[in-house]
Amino acid sequence: MKKILMIATGGTIASEMTPSGLSPELNPQQLLSFIPRVAEICQVDCLQVYSLDSTNIHPEHWLGIARAIEENYDRYDGFVISHGTDTMAYTAAALSYLVQNSPKPIVLTGAQKPIWFDSTDSKRNLTDAFIYACCGCGGVQIVFNGKVILGTRARKTYSKSFQAFSSVNYPDLAVLQDEHLLQYIRCECGEQPVFYHKLDTNVGLLKLIPGTKRELVSFMAEHYDGLIIESFGVGGLPEYDCGGFYDIIRSAVERGKIVVMTTQVPNEGSDLTVYHVGGHLKSTLRLLEAYDMTTEAAVAKLMWIMGQTREFAEVERMFYAPVAKDILYSVEA
Numbered sequence: 001m002k003k004i005l006m007i008a009t010g011g012t013i014a015s016e017m018t019p020s021g022l023s024p025e026l027n028p029q030q031l032l033s034f035i036p037r038v039a040e041i042c043q044v045d046c047l048q049v050y051s052l053d054s055t056n057i058h059p060e061h062w063l064g065i066a067r068a069i070e071e072n073y074d075r076y077d078g079f080v081i082s083h084g085t086d087t088m089a090y091t092a093a094a095l096s097y098l099v100q101n102s103p104k105p106i107v108l109t110g111a112q113k114p115i116w117f118d119s120t121d122s123k124r125n126l127t128d129a130f131i132y133a134c135c136g137c138g139g140v141q142i143v144f145n146g147k148v149i150l151g152t153r154a155r156k157t158y159s160k161s162f163q164a165f166s167s168v169n170y171p172d173l174a175v176l177q178d179e180h181l182l183q184y185i186r187c188e189c190g191e192q193p194v195f196y197h198k199l200d201t202n203v204g205l206l207k208l209i210p211g212t213k214r215e216l217v218s219f220m221a222e223h224y225d226g227l228i229i230e231s232f233g234v235g236g237l238p239e240y241d242c243g244g245f246y247d248i249i250r251s252a253v254e255r256g257k258i259v260v261m262t263t264q265v266p267n268e269g270s271d272l273t274v275y276h277v278g279g280h281l282k283s284t285l286r287l288l289e290a291y292d293m294t295t296e297a298a299v300a301k302l303m304w305i306m307g308q309t310r311e312f313a314e315v316e317r318m319f320y321a322p323v324a325k326d327i328l329y330s331v332e333a
């Protein structure tokens with residue numbers, strides 16, 4: 001029987017009702033007591049690393065989860081991480097950079113409804129996660145509502161219904177139907193995992209709206225060393241305000257800040273070269289674009305890269321080098 005480590009971090013799945021709303025209270029042993037079926041699938045040990053609503057997850061917690069995996073890696077065949085759904089896609093992306101080439105499955109799951117609700121997705125999601133941890137692919141994945149989504153490609157796209165996650169610009173890897181795993185895509189994984197221990201959290205995300213004030217861009221460029229701008233469509237910067245946005249970004253880039261352009265459109269990604277508002281930027285400034293990467297992956301990848309280097313050519317090389325299929329668009333850097 002396979003040995004799986006369950007790493008609990010909180011979330012709705014482990015929540016109880018309090019006077020002010022749901023709050024994580026249940027420990028992993030209590031969670032497992034709701035699903036005796038798991039004991040027939042694998043042998044589970046439990047480690048409670050946090051008990052948090054995932055709104056309160058910070059990059060420090062990503063490092064803590066990665067550390068728990070590293071410290072226990074050799075003793076287990078796979079890992080199930082129970083986690084709140086709200087920031088699960090960020091954690092999945094971050095773990096994909098912090099634990100690379102894992103031959104063993106690292107599976108995140110959670111639920112939209114607590115495990116003690118009559119109508120809950122918790123039991124199915126947890127059971128499926130253990131099945132996948134026993135016989136799925138290595139690397140970081142989310143198992144949710146019968147779907148298996150690559151950790152670098154996940155996004156929460158429904159706030160209430162059970163189909164909470166979608167795979168963005170990449171197909172689902174597998175489905176689980178009535179406890180049967182149908183693996184559509186086998187991910188390549190290495191023989192030995194590579195663990196990283198550092199993130200530079202000085203990364204900010206600015207979502208543009210029509211009429212965004214240049215003072216906001218200026219503030220973000222001042223306060224963060226890595227700035228991701230979620231622009232419109234395939235990407236560009238507004239030219240009103242006498243080109244003020246461009247000047248702010250140029251000066252930030254000249255001061256060694258790393259700027260990444262991406263899009264707020266959910267699917268298909270950026271291509272700055274299509275319109276003048278993006279092409280002018282791309283051809284005159286040393287900045288990056290996320291292409292088909294998710295914003296969650298771009299944020300985590302930039303933190304991971306900046307934890308190692310600030311030298312633009314190296315940042316550029318690492319950003320465009322695919323990790324766990326996070327970027328498919330081929331770039332001649």
Ligand code: ASP
Nearest residue numbers: 011012053054084085086
């Ligand atoms: N607020 C919860 C969390 O992310 C939502 C959930 O788990 O579904 O922790």
